[in-house]
Amino acid sequence: MTEELHDVRLTVNGSAYEIRVPARRLLSDALRHDLGLTGTHVGCEHGVCGACTILVDGSPTRSCLMFAVSAVDHEITTVEGLANPDGSLGAVQQAFVECHGLQCGFCTPGFLTTITAGLRENPTPTHEEARDMIAGNLCRCTGYQNIVKAVERAAEIGAGG
């Protein structure tokens, strides 16, 4: 029994990729293992932890809850696509450095993508809104204190712009 393979064209961080995968290939696995974009991490594979969060047409989405074959018509952004065009850290990334918003770094890509989109929608969040922005992502290291600070710092240095 040979599993049927599908030709899938994914657009990730502005580049087009052609892959051949079975229908059951999770988008998270396709990004990581077929495209080699290992910045997207897999923490639970049931949509709760948020480590695998990517932007699908600009909206934060769990890549472990999508199949690669379903992602064909979308523009995908992963953590690898968040730096400035000149290679310097983007505002959210920079804020994470300044605020010590990460420790082991495993959950971090999911926070970065989520916050990037969150600040685009709401560039000047209140403290409560800053907390709410990250309310769907788990972190086991930081106790979230400095991640909330990083959201506010990123807003300050203009991540929404």
Next chain:
Amino acid sequence: MTTKLMGQKVQRVEDQRFLRGLGRYVDDVNVENDATMLHAAVLRSPHAHARILAIDVDAVLDIEGVHAVWTHEDLTGPMAEPLPLLIPHPALTHGRTQYALAKDEVNYVGEAIAFVVADDRYIAEDAVGLIRVDYELLPPVVGVDAARAATSLVHEDVPGNVGARLEQNVGDAPAAIAAAPHTLVLDLTIERSACMPMEGRGTVARWEPDLNRLQMWTSTQSSTGVRAAVAVKLGLDLGQVDVITPDVGGGFGVKINHPWPEELLVPMAARALGKTVKFTEDRREHFISSAHERGQVQHIEVGFDDDGRLLGLDVEFWHDHGAYTPYGLIVPIITSTQLLGPYKPQNYRVVFESLYTNTVMVTPYRGAGRPQGCYAMERTMDAIAKYLGKDRADVRAVNFIQPDEFPYDQGLIFQDGRELEYDSGDYPASLVKIKELVGWDEFPAFQAEMAAQGRRVGIGLACYVEGTGVGPYEGAHVHIETSGKVKVATGLTTQGQGHATVFAQLVADELGCSFEDVEVVTGDTRRMPYAVGTFASRAAVMSGSAIHLAAKRAKEKALTIAADALEADPSDLQIVDGVVSVKGSPGTSIDLGTVSVLSNPLRYAFDEASKAATQFSVGDPGKPPVPEDEEPGLEGRDFYSPERATFASGMHAVIVETDPETAEIRILKYAVVHDCGHLINPMIVEGQIHGGVAQGVGGALYERMAYDESGQLLNASFMDFLMPYVTEIPDGIDIDHLETPSPLNPLGIKGAGEAGVIPSAAVFAAAIEDAEGIDITAMPISPSELYSLRQSQGQEHSA
């Protein structure tokens, strides 16, 4: 650059990599060759206790893409023997460990039975689903009560399910309690949680036929331990095995146990198949096959005087260690010794039984037995205060070891087999700070004001002492390259603590090089084959000290060579920003890189530093180019091995509000006073505290391992195992530091990694009890449980 970096909030160098998605975790290893790499999956027992009658793997090998399957029958030599018991103890009379793949019997849901290697993980899971196993079900033993009742046995040859019984005595506690003016008895329970790092376990291995050696990457807290285990189990020489710890997505203890079955099976398969093999644990597997911790039942008897001063303390507890004891008695020994915290009990007796159950095994989780000990002691302090009608802080204060009493010997034997002797501390000063920080004295007025509005608030306080930086040793290697870059290696591993930053701070300070020129590697046995591991809040103390010492050696050598080159006395030299110069004569100088060239008589002129070196002449023409007792190269290597642990301490206080209708528990304020001696990087220490507090909140109010009577874990997912999101964590944690240096190491530092989580169960129980006026004796506590307590209390009143 003259500013000392020690004590500065230096931003982390590792962040650049992580924030760009360029971290390299174990599942990222060899991803470029994913198509040719093989992936493993494990068949795990669906039953808590069963005899394996037969295993049929025939259907598996027909699947396209499956390369091999192993069961215990296929294992040979040391691989077929039980896994090692890492830390034996004379009291562990009935230690048992599992096999890499179960032999004849399974003892918990999740125990590995078969190992499949296939083209990808999807196919490997397909194959696992086709393996047929015939089981004869045996009665499961779940929970401390069932283990003690011993109606059924986990292991046929372990009577009473008792793996170990250990008693320690200081003075005569039963007699002191009998003679005491006041006595109390407490019965407490605390349930299981787990480390639950965001990254599970994982291992990649590759057999290199050209080199005749094994290379493996594993998400571990002890690469040297894994290396030794793999060499023995696979019949290799130690020198044939390299273990590299890549970036690790959190550990918190669970990755210190080793070898995990997969850490042996993956390299075994890689060697057998001649291919790179990867195993990446998924979340469900992590719940049912990686270690848990915390479950204990405690019985406490205490005698005290009118001031609440302890006269005798007698503690008996039962520790659920799960199905096996690979990590010995470390957790209950820590509970039994660290229970004493900052107090002088006068007379102390502690006895524990470490019990088998048909559940996932128990090994250290951040805090490692301390949260349970702190819970027992601090609940006792609260009970004494309540009984005497005294302020809870005052009762604690009369029992403190005083600052002039250090070093203070508690008269017990600690986890490292050494005396439990506290090196330094200032508990009265910490108490002053925590009361101030949380508003302890103002709280009664606030509580009354809230009560007038129909709101219930409560305050809790808990104190702890934490033995950190346990031995036996760590080592470090510092190499100044001819470029002037400084390469530092230490053998213990990193799981997010920022070692690459804090260790570079220490090297830059000692060596006088620029911070940016220092690169730190941890957990790579090729770079530092002697190491213990990252656990017990030991990395900063152990490797920090070793790195400091190694940098000192490198510096001494640099100064000796530079003195020769500059025709100066070493004591007249200084190193600033990587340049050695004569003090007061800055023109007379030489770069560290050039000194490195001069340190190696083989001066091939490859780089600018080599050319620069030609203007200097060093060495005694009357001696060999490398004199006796010297080595070529500008390197320093040293080890740090302390007499005993250094004891950090701290106090937490929390104010909670409980909803009179829904029994929901809300945190209004959380305050921490922390004393880990001199701080290397306060930003990182505070981050560690934040994370610890969050895990503590989880453990006190949300997380538990919900086993049913048959030994099934009912909440093996992030849907039902309630790890806190930001919304469950206090908005702001107030932290104040005290810096009482340790006399035991050159930097005066103490460990900080575990502290944040230690007092959580105790401090929340105290605050909820204060809000509700109901004794809280079981943790964690949910709103539903608090509601039940209210109901039963009401029924008692009406009875």
Next chain:
Amino acid sequence: MKPAPFDYRRPGTLAEAVAALAGEPNAKVLAGGQSLVPLLSMRLAAPAMLVDINGLPGLDTISVEEGGVRVGALARHAAVLASPDVRRVQPLVSLALANVAHATIRNRGTTVGSLVHADAAAEMPVVLSLLGGSVDVEGPAGRRTIPADELFVGPLESSVHHDEIAVSAFFPALADGAGVAFEEIARRHGDYALVGAAALVDGDEVSVGYLSVSDVPTVVDLSGVPIDEMGEAALERLEPAEDIHATAAYRAQLVRVLTTRVVRSAYDHAEGRA
């Protein structure tokens, strides 16, 4: 945790989608996938075929119709939540949606998908029941409308046939003078609720829908019951059960507390609209 293999169809028309379903008795529809994919990855479900309807045109609409608002099968929760039309015509939909999981899940999950998943612990089924809405489905025999009270037939079981595709849901408008409210209590923010309640009040008429305290979404008519006795009255129709997160008694207590809260709040809402 990887799904078992399945055949995959991504039809371009509704007719093709229905045909694909009809041709494979063990096929399932993939819309947002936020509930389905975890079940597949845990191998708790292993359909032979997935019919991915994400490529179907015209199903992502949210439109105001006479008497209510219609939500297409591919309208994501986030879009419905953000819709001013929905908020104006039937604010209960917006109030409840804000409680559906986390924002990231709402970006992909669909409201219609959540309805036909028929989870009695989920927010939207009970909202549809309380409002007396309906779901339109397309099958080999054409289109039919299933009223909410015929839609939810058992735990995680709807009356949509295996060869039918839910194409839209209709939420009736809030009548003038009426008010609604939604409240739930969960262990963690964003989790499935321990208990949730949605209230609809219109003059003396009071009805409350409950989640997580019965096998199917349950609406109780509490008209005429004194407000502080409503919870107790509702409990006669509910079956709060014990699980690892809460005892049955605690769930009953939350029913009492939430009933009073949502009914009060719904009356406040009605007053505010007047």
